[in-house]
Amino acid sequence: MGLSLDAATLLRHTRQGPRYTSYPTAPMWREDFPDAALAEGLGRVRGPTAVYVHIPFCREQCSFCGCNMVVAGRREPGVRYLAALRRQVDELPLPAAQIGVDRIHLGGGTPTWLSPEELAELFAILDTRFLRRPGCEVSVEADPEVTTEDHLRGLAALGCTRLSFGVQSFDEKVLEAVQRPQQRERIGALMALARSLGMGSLNLDLMYGLPHQSLDRWSETLAETIRIRPDRLAVFGYAHLPWLKPHMRRIDAGALPGPLDRAELFLRAHGMLTAAGYQAVGMDHFALPDDALATAQRAGQLHRNFMGYTTHRDQQLIGLGMSAISELDDRYVQQKGKLSHWWTAVETGARVIEKGALLTAEDKLRRDVIYAIMCNFELSAAEISARHGVDFWAHFAADRPGLEGLAAEGLVELDAAGVKVPPHARLLVRNVAMCFDPSLRAPQAGGPRFSSTV
Ligand SMILES: C[S@@+](CC[C@H](N)C(=O)[O-])C[C@H]1O[C@@H](n2cnc3c(N)ncnc32)[C@H](O)[C@@H]1O
Numbered sequence: 001m002g003l004s005l006d007a008a009t010l011l012r013h014t015r016q017g018p019r020y021t022s023y024p025t026a027p028m029w030r031e032d033f034p035d036a037a038l039a040e041g042l043g044r045v046r047g048p049t050a051v052y053v054h055i056p057f058c059r060e061q062c063s064f065c066g067c068n069m070v071v072a073g074r075r076e077p078g079v080r081y082l083a084a085l086r087r088q089v090d091e092l093p094l095p096a097a098q099i100g101v102d103r104i105h106l107g108g109g110t111p112t113w114l115s116p117e118e119l120a121e122l123f124a125i126l127d128t129r130f131l132r133r134p135g136c137e138v139s140v141e142a143d144p145e146v147t148t149e150d151h152l153r154g155l156a157a158l159g160c161t162r163l164s165f166g167v168q169s170f171d172e173k174v175l176e177a178v179q180r181p182q183q184r185e186r187i188g189a190l191m192a193l194a195r196s197l198g199m200g201s202l203n204l205d206l207m208y209g210l211p212h213q214s215l216d217r218w219s220e221t222l223a224e225t226i227r228i229r230p231d232r233l234a235v236f237g238y239a240h241l242p243w244l245k246p247h248m249r250r251i252d253a254g255a256l257p258g259p260l261d262r263a264e265l266f267l268r269a270h271g272m273l274t275a276a277g278y279q280a281v282g283m284d285h286f287a288l289p290d291d292a293l294a295t296a297q298r299a300g301q302l303h304r305n306f307m308g309y310t311t312h313r314d315q316q317l318i319g320l321g322m323s324a325i326s327e328l329d330d331r332y333v334q335q336k337g338k339l340s341h342w343w344t345a346v347e348t349g350a351r352v353i354e355k356g357a358l359l360t361a362e363d364k365l366r367r368d369v370i371y372a373i374m375c376n377f378e379l380s381a382a383e384i385s386a387r388h389g390v391d392f393w394a395h396f397a398a399d400r401p402g403l404e405g406l407a408a409e410g411l412v413e414l415d416a417a418g419v420k421v422p423p424h425a426r427l428l429v430r431n432v433a434m435c436f437d438p439s440l441r442a443p444q445a446g447g448p449r450f451s452s453t454v
């Protein structure tokens with residue numbers, strides 16, 4: 001697949017935009033979202049269901065970090081956090097004392113900041129309400145620096161099927177510039193142990209666009225990654241948002257690669273990984289051909305939610321913990337994002353919601369369109385029309401001029417059958433999806449809220 005785009009085109013189209021991991025964009029969220037609407041959503045949960053648990057703690061803060069995390073050197077916050085999670089799980093107004101689930105994901109922060117014993121306690125808490133259905137996927141994000149062999153043995157015994165290591169880079173100069181001390185040898189050793197313990201799917205996260213990341217240095221990181229051969233890879237473009245995350249000011253902006261360099265870095269990753277047998281999946285993932293993400297992409301069955309790309313369609317997602325988002329059909333609810341506010345609210349039975357969004361039929365239609373483009377790089381007008389009871393091109397007439405502009409440059413193909421992003425333009429897939437997002441048309445107060453599309 002040729003991904004080449006000329007430099008001028010790339011530069012002209014580089015802009016701030018959402019990554020669409022969670023559909024509702026800023027204007028759709030309401031701080032006065034009613035508690036009853038969350039309870040109603042949880043009371044209706046049935047069918048494919050996933051649970052996301054946010055563990056916010058990390059030993060230190062990497063200066064590039066865009067996650068909702070809290071630095072914790074001592075163990076006490078973990079004890080208090082687990083007690084609050086136990087209460088939250090006990091009190092969930094689900095339709096039954098126990099419900100079946102197909103996926104449990106621990107994200108963060110760093111879930112392996114918790115000790116193996118605390119992780120066992122967490123799973124015991126989850127088991128009180130969530131019955132793992134046969135084939136249930138249990139995935140955990142892990143920082144290799146704080147993850148031990150005991151963690152891996154404990155997680156394997158708890159039924160963990162998928163581990164994701166944040167690596168970002170194997171390059172010492174880059175790691176030093178982002179204040180992330182990391183020993184290269186640990187990663188290969190932990191991966192080998194996880195494999196021997198039967199964890200079937202191992203993922204590494206890499207990041208491009210970090211300070212001092214030249215093409216040569218990045219190629220070395222990619223070569224080392226290929227040598228370790230994880231089943232999946234996420235290759236994220238560094239989102240530099242110092243106006244939202246002041247700690248990112250610790251990064252020397254002068255050492256950051258520009259938009260063209262970033263595009264070249266991504267293209268190098270694409271070239272080396274596909275040559276090594278990986279299949280490009282969605283916007284920023286790569287997977288070995290027999291991995292479930294790769295087979296889902298080939299079958300046009302890839303989907304997207306707050307956890308990123310997924311193989312499950314229409315999965316209800318119950319989010320637990322600080323800042324966690326629940327996605328329940330037509331409603332999205334995020335819990336408080338400041339630790340002191342979150343656990344005080346849970347402990348005192350006060351309101352734990354920070355904000356929520358209720359989707360109209362129109363929002364759900366646009367979500368479907370945007371996810372189809374982000375996941376499969378194409379959509380069928382007939383399929384969307386049938387699913388939502390509309391005439392696709394008549395309905396999106398007002399969005400067409402923006403799309404025509406991209407089509408004139410060969411960045412998207414439009415016809416009666418639908419919309420298609422050709423292989424060479426996939427780097428700009430967010431730009432195509434953004435044409436269908438009405439929230440981006442309103443002028444925004446303050447600084448930009450989004451990361452760069454390239
Ligand atoms: C919760 S962290 C992963 C687990 C663990 N905390 C670690 O760092 O090893 C999730 C991933 O988000 C990505 N990430 C964090 N900050 C980012 C940013 N500013 N831009 C793009 N990706 C980012 C990193 O690749 C990171 O591995």
Ligand code: SF4
Nearest residue numbers: 058061062065067109
């Ligand atoms: S370890 Fe992960 S979550 Fe924690 S600060 Fe670093 S990137 Fe962020």
